[in-house]
Amino acid sequence: xxxxxxxxxxxxxxxxxxxxxxxxxxxxxxxxxxxxxxxxxxxxxxxxxxxxxxxxxxxxxxxxxxxxxxxxxxxxxxxxxxxxxxxxxxxxxxxxxxxxxxxxxxxxxxxxxxxxxxxxxxxxxxxxxxxxxxxxxxxxxxxxxxxxxxxxxxxxxxxxxxxxxxxxxxxxxxxxxxxxxxxxxxxxxxxxxxxxxxxxxxxxxxxxxxxxxxxxxxxxxxxxxxxxxxxxxxxxxxxxxxxxxxxxxxxxxxxxxxxxxxxxxxxxxxxxxxxxxxxxxxxxxxxxxxxxxxxxxxxxxxxxxxxxxxxxxxxxxxxxxxxxxxxxxxxxxxxxxxxxxxxxxxxxxxxxxxxxxxxxxxxxxxxxxxxxxxxxxxxxxxxxxxxxxxxxxxxxxxxxx
Amino acid sequence: xxxxxxxxxxxxxxxxxxxxxxxxxxxxxxxxxxxxxxxxxxxxxxxxxxxxxxxxxxxxxxxxxxxxxxxxxxxxxxxxxxxxxxxxxxxxxxxxxxxxxxxxxxxxxxxxxxxxxxxxxxxxxxxxxxxxxxxxxxxxxxxxxxxxxxxxxxxxxxxxxxxxxxxxxxxxxxxxxxxxxxxxxxxxxxxxxxxxxxxxxxxxxxxxxxxxxxxxxxxxxxxxxxxxxxxxxxxxxxxxxxxxxxxxxxxxxxxxxxxxxxxxxxxxxxxxxxxxxxxxxxxxxxxxxxxxxxxxxxxxxxxxxxxxxxxxxxxxxxxxxxxxxxxxxxxxxxxxxxxxxxxxxxxxxxxxxxxxxxxxxxxxxxxxxxxxxxxxxxxxxxxxxxxxxxxxxxxxxxxxxxxxxxxxxxxxxxxxxxxxxxxxxxxxxxxxxxxxxxxxxxxxxxxxxxxxxxxxxxxxxxxxxxxxxxxxxxxxxxxxxxxxxxxxxxxxxxxxxxxxxxxxxxxxxxxxxxxxxxxxxxxxxxxxxxxxxxxxxxxxxxxx
Numbered sequence: 001x002x003x004x005x006x007x008x009x010x011x012x013x014x015x016x017x018x019x020x021x022x023x024x025x026x027x028x029x030x031x032x033x034x035x036x037x038x039x040x041x042x043x044x045x046x047x048x049x050x051x052x053x054x055x056x057x058x059x060x061x062x063x064x065x066x067x068x069x070x071x072x073x074x075x076x077x078x079x080x081x082x083x084x085x086x087x088x089x090x091x092x093x094x095x096x097x098x099x100x101x102x103x104x105x106x107x108x109x110x111x112x113x114x115x116x117x118x119x120x121x122x123x124x125x126x127x128x129x130x131x132x133x134x135x136x137x138x139x140x141x142x143x144x145x146x147x148x149x150x151x152x153x154x155x156x157x158x159x160x161x162x163x164x165x166x167x168x169x170x171x172x173x174x175x176x177x178x179x180x181x182x183x184x185x186x187x188x189x190x191x192x193x194x195x196x197x198x199x200x201x202x203x204x205x206x207x208x209x210x211x212x213x214x215x216x217x218x219x220x221x222x223x224x225x226x227x228x229x230x231x232x233x234x235x236x237x238x239x240x241x242x243x244x245x246x247x248x249x250x251x252x253x254x255x256x257x258x259x260x261x262x263x264x265x266x267x268x269x270x271x272x273x274x275x276x277x278x279x280x281x282x283x284x285x286x287x288x289x290x291x292x293x294x295x296x297x298x299x300x301x302x303x304x305x306x307x308x309x310x311x312x313x314x315x316x317x318x319x320x321x322x323x324x325x326x327x328x329x330x331x332x333x334x335x336x337x338x339x340x341x342x343x344x345x346x347x348x349x350x351x352x353x354x355x356x357x358x359x360x361x362x363x364x365x366x367x368x369x370x371x372x373x374x375x376x377x378x379x380x381x382x383x384x385x386x387x388x389x390x391x392x393x394x395x396x397x398x399x400x401x
Numbered sequence: 402x403x404x405x406x407x408x409x410x411x412x413x414x415x416x417x418x419x420x421x422x423x424x425x426x427x428x429x430x431x432x433x434x435x436x437x438x439x440x441x442x443x444x445x446x447x448x449x450x451x452x453x454x455x456x457x458x459x460x461x462x463x464x465x466x467x468x469x470x471x472x473x474x475x476x477x478x479x480x481x482x483x484x485x486x487x488x489x490x491x492x493x494x495x496x497x498x499x500x501x502x503x504x505x506x507x508x509x510x511x512x513x514x515x516x517x518x519x520x521x522x523x524x525x526x527x528x529x530x531x532x533x534x535x536x537x538x539x540x541x542x543x544x545x546x547x548x549x550x551x552x553x554x555x556x557x558x559x560x561x562x563x564x565x566x567x568x569x570x571x572x573x574x575x576x577x578x579x580x581x582x583x584x585x586x587x588x589x590x591x592x593x594x595x596x597x598x599x600x601x602x603x604x605x606x607x608x609x610x611x612x613x614x615x616x617x618x619x620x621x622x623x624x625x626x627x628x629x630x631x632x633x634x635x636x637x638x639x640x641x642x643x644x645x646x647x648x649x650x651x652x653x654x655x656x657x658x659x660x661x662x663x664x665x666x667x668x669x670x671x672x673x674x675x676x677x678x679x680x681x682x683x684x685x686x687x688x689x690x691x692x693x694x695x696x697x698x699x700x701x702x703x704x705x706x707x708x709x710x711x712x713x714x715x716x717x718x719x720x721x722x723x724x725x726x727x728x729x730x731x732x733x734x735x736x737x738x739x740x741x742x743x744x745x746x747x748x749x750x751x752x753x754x755x756x757x758x759x760x761x762x763x764x765x766x767x768x769x770x771x772x773x774x775x776x777x778x779x780x781x782x783x784x785x786x787x788x789x790x791x792x793x794x795x796x797x798x799x800x801x802x803x804x805x806x807x808x809x810x811x812x813x814x815x816x817x818x819x820x821x822x823x824x825x826x827x828x829x830x831x832x833x834x835x836x837x838x839x840x841x842x843x844x845x846x847x848x849x850x851x852x853x854x855x856x857x858x859x860x861x862x863x864x865x866x867x868x869x870x871x872x873x874x875x876x877x878x879x880x881x882x883x884x885x886x887x888x889x890x891x892x893x894x895x896x897x898x899x900x901x902x903x904x905x906x907x908x909x910x911x912x913x914x915x916x917x918x919x920x921x922x923x924x925x926x927x928x929x930x931x932x933x934x935x936x937x938x939x940x941x942x943x944x945x
Contacts (some may be wrong), residue, residue, distance in 0.1 A: 019925025030926040098529060099937060109492055127474070134475055134729040134740070141522070141734040141921040145549075147591060173918045175549055176606050225592065253717070257594045259732060277474045278465075278530045280495040292494040295477060301480035361937045362525060365921075368467065369733045373926050373933055 008163060020375045021095055023320055023356040024051030025161050026264035026366025030373075038378050043377070047162045052377075054322060054339050055357035059380040061338035067345030077393050078348045082313055084335050088289055089333075090111035090311035092302045092385070094272040095318040096385070097355035097363040100335075101268065101275040103389035104317055106213035109280075110393050112289040114244060114311065117272050117300035118318075123284055124297040125239045126262065129255060131360070135246045137261035138227055139369040140309035144168055145175040148182065152383040153218070154231025155188040161263060161366075168229075170339060181227075184216060188234045191241040198248040226258040230263070264366030267320045268301070271364045271371075306330060321354050335385050353382040403428045404880070407437075408449035409859065412830035414526050415838070415848035419827045424455055424550030427855035428704050431878040434851045451874055454830050454854045455847050456512025456856030458837035461697050462778040465504050465530035465539070467523045471729055472740045472779075473497055473805035478725075479742075483927045499533035504889045505785055510858035510873035513538040513837075513846060513898075517581050517632060517662065518711045522734040522922075524575035525929060527691055531897055532938035536883050538542075540578035540841070540898040542573055544634050544711055546585035546614050550915050552607040555617060562905065566622040569904035571910060572627075574928040576899045576942060578841065579629035580622050583711040585614035585638050591713050599713055600636050600649050611636055611652055612666050615897040619659060628842020628945070630658035630695070635667050642671035643801040644680025648829075650689050651694055660840065663699025663777035664688075665759040675750050679815060681758045688772070688877065693842060696766070697773035700759035700790050700870045702782035703747045709779060732921065745782070751926045753811035763794055764820040769831040770839070786840035788802050792867035794824040842945055843898065855880035896941045924941075
């Protein structure tokens with residue numbers, strides 16, 4: 001019997017092989033060529049290349065108080081003061097990895113705040129459908145190996161998931177066949193089509209002829225393993241499209257196999273939700289202001305809390321994305337990407353390490369089935385959000401302003 | 402620090418200590434021999450009149466991983482409106498959270514809990530949840546038996562050593578303590594639209610039977626030389642008449658060690674006007690006759706719960722009885738599973754019969770070293786119901802009281818009225834401490850001898866055994882006092898137990914080629930790195 005040695009984290013920079021995860025989209029690929037000489041030129045993915053390049057170019061940064069460079073001690077102390085004095089801090093953005101999500105939930109518990117993700121509206125819709133009825137899902141790996149029909153529901157997602165086409169739609173290395181799956185694209189407004197297919201499948205009449213629906217139903221009935229890939233949907237029909245697709249999948253499964261495949265809404269969404277669930281039982285849009293968790297996916301929506309002034313501090317967490325937070329009336333405490341630039345400087349800006357580039361971490365794949373391991377691939381002086389969080393949670397570790 | 406627990410009533414079945422009055426000494430994190438001079442003690446705690454046992458060990462409780470977490474999210478109504486119980490402790494006010502899991506186990510005097518269903522693709526999340534469960538030590542059992550790589554090996558007639566190497570590699574990759582088989586081949590068959598899968602049915606595309614998979618995994622576990630025998634969830638769980646499957650599985654073990662999980666769920670006959678009856682007698686007789694078999698019961702207790710299982714065939718079949726009416730089914734790499742909420746009702750014939758079958762098995766299996774106390778948390782009942790279960794086993798009047806409350810047809814048909822056996826504290830200590838430590842190979846726990854880890858529970862004697870076991874009077878974890886008077890007073894971090902069996906390195910090339918062709922992840926990322934787990938999650942692994 002032995003305990004874990006204090007081994008240093010493996011650095012992909014020192015490990016010529018693959019296996020380091022890319023945190024910049026929901027596919028969380030780990031088969032890209034590693035950055036060499038702190039450059040990401042060899043990566044076969046625009047999004048990965050952009051994400052790694054930006055972070056590799058920014059391995060150090062200075063904290064700022066209202067735009068003025070500050071020491072780390074002063075900046076942490078100012079952050080602590082903001083958090084301590086806030087009546088209801090909103091922890092938002094959450095474009096980060098599991099470690100960032102853990103920090104957000106810990107800070108929200110300590111300072112009595114609400115947690116909502118940047119893509120909270122879409123996440124909350126999916127959560128509402130799930131909590132009402134449940135669903136039948138599959139994973140990226142199973143879709144790759146078994147799907148013979150993929151019904152792509154949502155906007156073209158090349159920008160969001162650049163390698164999906166290569167890794168799923170066009171993949172011929174599959175367990176029981178070497179044929180790529182048939183792909184049917186329904187676009188961002190698929191509700192009526194899915195509704196019609198479901199109606200026809202139930203043997204009920206349609207309000208008008210829909211040959212496309214008739215054809216899709218035939219394709220579905222002939223499929224051995226049909227997958228409804230759910231991407232981004234138009235706001236005004238996303239809820240019903242997802243519900244209808246979910247019910248259609250359940251009905252198909254009475255006699256054959258079919259499943260939904262959810263690919264997530266944006267970086268950090270799945271980790272924020274799932275970590276929240278095991279931390280407090282609920283996840284997204286949960287308030288810890290009263291000493292116990294309360295989830296309300298409408299009342300604790302970030303936009304509403306900011307617009308109504310219910311939240312009096314915006315804590316923006318974004319280690320993966322350098323886009324600054326939206327402008328707000330509330331003061332802002334930003335734990336941000338080191339390349340973040342602001343039109344309106346926040347009260348406190350603490351640059352943090354980018355997971356998967358400057359530090360190790362874990363991030364959920366969009367299908368929620370796998371936490372992908374992230375390694376540090378370059379040296380950096382930037383602090384991990386978790387280290388800042390540990391100081392903020394320990395009142396005595398903060399030098400008073 | 403040298404501590405003496407003075408004058409307790411000791412139960413340490415590993416050393417055949419049955420209620421003797423004595424002292425337990427520990428220095429820092431380990432139990433030690435009494436010093437030459439008793440005055441050397443830094444701290445003496447008088448526990449006279451109290452019961453002292455090692456910290457409890459639960460071999461089968463679903464406390465972490467994607468399926469558990471998905472159940473939390475599906476059922477907010479099961480943990481709404483909970484008020485703070487521990488002011489000042491982050492998330493301790495959140496019911497059914499990782500923190501709550503650690504706190505509630507500790508309150509009951511437990512110090513080690515095994516999550517028995519870690520799907521390898523989801524292993525990192527299980528470890529991430531473990532990292533947020535305070536106080537208790539954790540371990541996972543890796544699910545095998547539906548992995549396409551394994552099925553290909555078997556289809557292609559690979560040698561047993563190859564299977565063994567693969568499973569050993571998988572244990573390294575997942576950082577687990579043992580191996581679980583769930584309806585071997587069933588999840589793979591379900592992906593090909595099969596809806597029922599017995600021991601001799603073959604997985605489509607592979608032509609390999611469930612029996613063959615089970616046999617290969619069982620032998621692999623033996624060959625690796627790890628302590629815990631293959632942990633088996635049989636075919637046909639929950640189906641009337643399935644006791645024949647359990648009996649056939651016991652025969653299929655062929656005299657070699659095998660652990661059958663939550664056997665209550667396959668203790669079912671198909672007799673009587675309901676077509677559902679107790680098969681407990683036949684099953685208990687078989688367990689008694691086969692010394693190679695250990696079982697845990699998976700006791701049903703009445704109330705609302707949620708069933709969480711990697712047996713996707715069973716969960717899909719149970720969709721019609723979901724209460725409330727919502728359910729989840731998922732397919733994933735090398736497995737699948739489902740979440741189906743359910744309410745066990747005392748007046749329902751089937752539920753009452755399930756309750757009775759569990760208790761019959763406890764009382765008919767004669768060797769407490771081979772029968773374990775689980776509720777298959779949360780499938781039969783939440784683990785927080787253990788104190789009630791212990792009372793049912795220790796108090797026949799309490800059982801009789803319950804028999805008068807349950808469905809009368811079920812009560813009349815049950816053997817329970819004729820079973821007077823009552824478990825004593827020694828047998829409870831066997832079943833909750835000594836035997837689990839032995840079964841899992843955790844030789845430095847489950848007992849009170851020098852060298853053991855100072856995981857020690859002190860209970861207040863009480864005629865009401867449910868009250869006694871609900872709240873430990875004191876709990877020491879690694880020598881630190883973490884519970885006083887049934888309340889957590891200090892939340893330390895627990896550790897994670899795992900094994901690292903040797904394997905032939907050539908398997909890595911074969912697995913690597915397979916992953917490159919078919920997986921969405923590379924093997925080097927799939928394998929959890931101990932240093933990375935420590936860095937990213939704070940995980941402290943103990944290798945056995």
